[in-house]
Amino acid sequence: MSRSPSLPERPRLELDPDMTPDERLEALREHFKEIVQVNEQLTEQLDAARDRQHDLTDEVDQLERENETLKTSSLYIATAEELTDDGVVVKQHGNNQEVLTEVSPSIRDGLEAGDRVAINDSFGVKQILDPETDARAQAMQVDGSPDVSYSDIGGLEEQIREVREAVEEPLVNADQFREVGIEPPSGVLLHGPPGTGKTMLAKAVANETDATFIKMAGSELVRKFIGEGARLVRDLFELAAEREPAIIFIDEIDAIAAKRTESKTSGDAEVQRTMMQLLSEMDGFDERGEIRIIAATNRFDMLDRAILRPGRFDRLIEVPNPDVEGRERILEIHTQEMNLDDDVDLGAFATETDGLSGAELASLATEAGMFAIRDGRTTVQQSDLHDALEKIEADDDASSVPVAFA
Numbered sequence: 001m002s003r004s005p006s007l008p009e010r011p012r013l014e015l016d017p018d019m020t021p022d023e024r025l026e027a028l029r030e031h032f033k034e035i036v037q038v039n040e041q042l043t044e045q046l047d048a049a050r051d052r053q054h055d056l057t058d059e060v061d062q063l064e065r066e067n068e069t070l071k072t073s074s075l076y077i078a079t080a081e082e083l084t085d086d087g088v089v090v091k092q093h094g095n096n097q098e099v100l101t102e103v104s105p106s107i108r109d110g111l112e113a114g115d116r117v118a119i120n121d122s123f124g125v126k127q128i129l130d131p132e133t134d135a136r137a138q139a140m141q142v143d144g145s146p147d148v149s150y151s152d153i154g155g156l157e158e159q160i161r162e163v164r165e166a167v168e169e170p171l172v173n174a175d176q177f178r179e180v181g182i183e184p185p186s187g188v189l190l191h192g193p194p195g196t197g198k199t200m201l202a203k204a205v206a207n208e209t210d211a212t213f214i215k216m217a218g219s220e221l222v223r224k225f226i227g228e229g230a231r232l233v234r235d236l237f238e239l240a241a242e243r244e245p246a247i248i249f250i251d252e253i254d255a256i257a258a259k260r261t262e263s264k265t266s267g268d269a270e271v272q273r274t275m276m277q278l279l280s281e282m283d284g285f286d287e288r289g290e291i292r293i294i295a296a297t298n299r300f301d302m303l304d305r306a307i308l309r310p311g312r313f314d315r316l317i318e319v320p321n322p323d324v325e326g327r328e329r330i331l332e333i334h335t336q337e338m339n340l341d342d343d344v345d346l347g348a349f350a351t352e353t354d355g356l357s358g359a360e361l362a363s364l365a366t367e368a369g370m371f372a373i374r375d376g377r378t379t380v381q382q383s384d385l386h387d388a389l390e391k392i393e394a395d396d397d398a399s400s401v402p403v404a405f406a
């Protein structure tokens, strides 16, 4: 390695054998002075080099960080749709653009059709995504055309009317609202006991308006995606904007919007952040076009009132357990594909099912079919319905026995 030209020359000691002792001493003194001088120069240079090294290390760190951000921000999510001899057909999420792209052999080996992948600007597949890491896909259920219609819902005529007015009309007749000069409700909150058809209502309105149905469960945000809640809420609204017209359905909203408790754990802070993100998304919602938002809860009493203010969930619709006519209609709906004996009287049977939810009536119908099968029949009789009711009530009692005695 060549020595840096800017380094000072090494001083040389030249002693002549003819020198007197005094002359020798003088020469040695002179040499010592020169060495001290060179040493000072070298120390200065070393300090300067250290400073420069510091600056360069900072610069390298910054470049590395920038490189890292560039690498991560330029990757998009796509699905590998088909593996062909010419390459892989990938479909980018969001804009649904399909392209044929080449893949390195090492990635190709582990790739299967249907896998989620990360692609760069030029559609090169950079990575196969582990399903576990794809929180957005896991946390949100996206349905382009849900298969529930209003006629599948029993006994909620008034609620259907209200949902149509608050959600369907603003989507279908947006111009009319604009001309009249009124703002449609921002968000609709469905509240009532479990299994009464709240999700069905939200799906039916999406179906009726040809909107994409995007569901997120509040409880999962809190339990499964700890630390990611706020980001996922932002993603939820982004996805809805990409897929508009869209219905956002937030189930179990109480999990992220419960009244504040006294305890101040870090979990509470995280839930709080998720809720603040939801509120800020809703507050900036007017400019978002054809997106409507519906939430559901079984625990209306627990909700933080902040989410019920005007401009947020300002239309409340109660979805109670069905009355006797509702129960008869729900039984009709869930037995319409079943082979019922002539003796079956759903109207009379409905009077005996007071307190059952729509979901319980649906499983009662299936249970009755099971009794018929166990008995070797192909038709369902009134007695099967009674047996099914007894079983469901017994199951209910068992599940409400305190654990210590169960």
Ligand SMILES: Nc1ncnc2c1ncn2[C@@H]1O[C@H](COP(=O)(O)OP(=O)(O)OP(=O)(O)O)[C@@H](O)[C@H]1O
Pocket (backbone or CB within 6 Å): 152, 153, 154, 155, 156, 193, 194, 195, 196, 197, 198, 199, 200, 201, 251, 296, 297, 298, 330, 333, 357, 358, 359, 360, 362
């Ligand atoms: N009113 C109804 N008419 C017809 N079927 C119903 C009705 N309510 C509930 N069901 C049946 O129960 C199932 C569950 O209903 P759904 O998920 O809509 O209830 P939910 O109110 O959203 O419940 P949860 O609060 O537990 O989420 C439905 O798939 C359907 O089979």
